[in-house]
Amino acid sequence: MEAVLGLLVISAGVSHGLVTSCDAIQNGSQCYGALGGTVYLQLVTDATRYDALSFWKGSTGAKTGILKMRMDKWVIRDTPIKDRVHFFINNGTFRLNNTRRNDSGEYLLEKHESDGRSSGIRGLQLFIEVTYPSSPTAPVSSPQLSSECQSHGEMRVSCSSEGDGPQYSWTLNGQTLNDTDAPPYNMTNTITLKKGLSGDLTCTVRNNINSDTVSRRISHCPGNLLFNLLC
Template identity: 50%
Template sequence: MQAVIGLLVMMLGASYGLETYCDGRQDGAQCFGPLGGTVVLQLMDRASERERYKLYKSSDKTTLILTVINNKIFNNAIKSRSLFNLSDGTFRVNNLSRTDSDEYPFEIRDNKGIKENRALRLTIQAPVSSVRLASECLSQGEKRVSCSSGGGDSPQYSWTLDGRSLTDTELLSVNTETNSITLKQHVSGAVACSVRNNVSRFCGFTFIKCTSNETQISQWVFAANNMLCVEPTAPPTTISDSSTVADHSLLVCGVRAAVVVFALIGIAFYFAWKNKDYKKAEGSAYRPEREHQDESVVMVEM
């Protein structure tokens, strides 16, 4: 008997709450923004009073989006849903739509003419909104788990077992067309599927264990309530660099030796000073008392 179980994981938030950042200070930068959300484009470090800036849409510069002259914003064609920050050089665009996908040339001029001319490519993607997993026990005790996403452009799938990447000894097969995997008989634990694209990531997982009579024991847990939906981690390495350890030991020994030497020098100076002071006090005992009464008081205070 086969048992199939699925769960639609609750949405982490609406797409309009998503925000991405892109550094557009290099020519040819590839930027991505979430559909209905916000993208922050880093156009410069900060605006300068000696320079003029123009941001266009499309490679032929048919549409002028932003104009900044003498540290003042003279034109913003999408002012109702955008904001340019003069202090840090960022251009924030909200409520992104498919029509915002385009090339954006950026021009910097000074008194001598064009100082810099570059462009960035902005692509708008629908974010992944949910993930659904379905699992079943096969006749020989293997486990098959499939994964699908709710919405999202160009989703990419990855799998983990108990928070780490799956190995060849645990996987029986992988089907990229159906986004499913088949685990071997001895494998059990928390199987997680992560679905992502350039603007979002969603993850869900299930505990699965198949018994000899093909029944299935599985429990769904929301990703937000558990730490198993994390980036896959590699096994810890046990190889140590002996040269690094040796250098560290030599450094520790050198520091300790220096501390001992300075301590001995300090003690030597202290006893030398005490010996000199003692001889001086011993010589003063043969002088008349009334001539050195003040000096005796000073010695006592010291």
């Protein structure tokens, strides 16, 4: 399996230590979490698009089922991690709280289209590590925006900045993006906007030294077309 490094963002958590998020949409993504923290794994952009989803840990020969979804109804399997997980169906994000060392390992996802056909099995590797937070020493640089239209009309937008310990926040037309418009961890530097959204999009990046902002006027993406919108 070809390894693909997933998006990793670390920020100060509220009650469970560090919060990390990983873009695990590509097969072979490598995701990292802090021991005792919370991990968000974006498995798909919109789970309602699929007739069924299955998510499990371990190889296909010795797997432990975690999540089953069918017809917009999802169920967490009765496993030792049952009380520590949640699934956001609208944006396809899986959350794991109070991470433990044995949460590390291979996880697999199988999707079924509306006609019942399997679109294949996709894997990711999760690594839970001890993390010792340190204070940022370098200021954040002026952020840059780039975006790409997805195949079903969603827009995937990234905000990039140099510096130590950057944290990101997003607004659209002056309103903070919530988990109906973008993933619930919108402190990350990549978000996926639902089809039809447009207006003035602003990304703010900050650490304990400084902050900076970039804004762009965006138009909604046409459906069933993939192209770069911003450079």
